[in-house]
Amino acid sequence: MTRLADPLLSLSIKILPSPVRRRYVAEFEADLESLPRTKQLGYAVSTLFGAPHLRWEVLSSQAGSGAAFCYVGRHHDRRIHTGSADPTVFALECTRCGRIRDPKQRDQRTDQGGIARTTFGGV
Incomplete structure (x- = not known):
């Protein structure tokens, strides 16, 4: 292997x-070792440039039906009712991925830390 091909393959991995x-x-x-020494660097560079696309394809195949978008925060949300009397x-x-989140919290938060303030014994 050439001196530069091995680090490029490590980065793409x-x-x-x-x-x-x-x-x-x-x-x-195995692919790199089967190539002649003069073509190894070109193979390593092309592998590095193709790694983001390969990552996306692997995530899509693992998650199924486009859930790789969910991995990067691009969910396809729909409204579902929680059974509350309030519409x-x-x-x-x-x-795609089945994640459920509640945008309107039922308990109103009173401070910016998200913790409701209570007083104990008038303190």
């Missing part, structure tokens, strides 16, 4: 999700 890294380390190293109380459920 770090971009991939951790559950599949071991598999791709073995594949990339303005609802939650948001992502149709």
